[in-house]
Amino acid sequence: MDALYQQAFGGARFSEPRFAIARAAQRLSGAFTVDELAAAVRAQDCSAGATATLYRAVALMEQHGFLERVGERDGSGLYAQCAARSHHHHIVCDGCGKTAHAECPLGIAEEPPAAGRADGFVITRHEVTLYGLCPDCAATQTEAC
Amino acid sequence: MDALYQQAFGGARFSEPRFAIARAAQRLSGAFTVDELAAAVRAQDCSAGATATLYRAVALMEQHGFLERVGERDGSGLYAQCAARSHHHHIVCDGCGKTAHAECPLGIAEEPPAAGRADGFVITRHEVTLYGLCPDCAATQTEAC
DNA sequence: TTCATTGCAAACCCTTTGCAAACCT
């Protein structure tokens, strides 16, 4: 059993299309939409893979913690490979899609059951995504000016 | 010229459907989807208002700063009335949709042009939404246990 | 053989758009 396949899909039955999808996801180092993942798969394996298969594979990989939804772009979900197990967030480069981990600005290390606030609200979950430019893209942009 | 209408749509030409929509938005004290807003409009004015009109009105109200997109629920945008002009975020009650303002956990008072990070990334924008339970819903839930 | 997985196509949902009719001003 291939280690990558295992990471991505656990003990699920092997399938070539899914394997190709996992490989493509691994090669895309940054954040990507399902569409971009599809393009990456097609670039390496001619056996395209149907849209439905892509979405099903992404859902599986997310379940197995191989991928994580890190935001969205133009109404499409953004995914990225993420090995970290502790609570954190991501910063996504608007230029190239590269991602980096970001500590939780709420100062929460593990997703807590609940945290109280002065106004009486109890926070049970939160969504934080940072967008910006990675060092490379920031440099490129500065040059352009 | 009605003050509410003015707030919601600025100096735009008056229209009864839009006025009804603004009234409904005002009555829904918390966060709501366009669908829920439609229901609220229908509840007070039988003249339903087409989906397109709803979306167009919401877009206008957002432009005029009367509404703000505060998150999403089940793939639909969540909107809430918001008078504040400075940079802030929202906490949305999962129970009743009520919202409250939340200070920016990144410690940013005004949306900045850019903020640097140790890893070289430059943050240009960020999305933060907190979800949880308002005091009332939290109390109800505690009773249930 | 047997059951999971694929692929296609159609369905779905939310949202947007084109356009003639209705409506403010």
Add this chain to the structure above:
DNA sequence: AGGTTTGCAAAGGGTTTGCAATGAA
């Protein structure tokens, strides 16, 4: 009258689902 706004219906984009055919174990 003249330009806006409405409402309908159709298009659009992303995502999901039903189902027969394929493929791994």
